[in-house]
Amino acid sequence: MIYTVTFNPSLDYIVRLDSFKTGTINRLKYEKILCGGKGINVSIVLKNLGVSSIASGFTAGFTGEEIERQMKNEFNCSCDFIHLSAGNTRINVKIKADSETEVNGQGPNIPQQSIDALFAKLDKLQNGDYLVLAGSIPNTLPNNIYERILERLYHKNVNFVVDAEGKLLLNVLEYKPFLIKPNNHELGGMFGKTLTTPEALIEHARILQQRGARNILISRGGDGAILLTEKGDCMSCAAPTGTLINSVGAGDSMVAGFLAGYLSSADYKTAFRMGIAAGSASAFSENLAVMEEVDTLMKQITI
Known part of the structure; x- marks a missing residue:
């Protein structure tokens, strides 16, 4: 089974307009409210590709309730969130105009008993399960939370997938994550460099492999x-x-595409192709990738 954890989920208020100007009224051409957060997105796309997962993390208030409603009723995803007794899950505003602007909320306080409840859920994972830890952590969580989870579960031979930046990622490499997915900017940032060529990206990714990462998927935006x-x-x-x-x-x-491709084939080339297709399908749409879009794009992909 695949489990995803989103520590700082959100309701994303996505708006589109011709141009965005500060200090005045802007009229929208398009608006949509979607549940968001990296682990949540992974669970949704996995479901769209025919792969089941269980989405977990922390939710709070009326915004948290809407996230779970959407996950269950609109995306048919299984959820096992921990409900916080105070506060509200954050709202993020995504403004799409002549450029992209984001205004992200803070999120609720997460008390120790809720952290303990998450650990208790994760302790039930078994040999061969996949655990996806993705995204930032709120400032009310300890900054070594990723590391603590991997250390706790390492003896169970769980396949860890970590999509995070900086020290959050670097500090878990000793636990041999199955997959990490830095983009080219994040990879360079770990070394205090700007990496502009494939050769430089590969050279520095190999250093992360030497430190423990099993597979490294580097996204390069429009460059593949x-x-x-x-x-x-x-x-x-x-x-x-x-x-x-x-x-x-x-x-x-x-x-999500990489995991779906690997689980269906046990072949990294197939996983790579499906990962690229799923990432591109989401980028080319208002919504997250679905199977028909992924199948169409896979025909264009040559490794």
């Missing part, structure tokens, strides 16, 4: 992606052709 596998293979692929409509969730969709 690179995969380094635990078998020693290195693959690259250009992005398929399409018009960027909404970049939110594209990286999460790539993770």
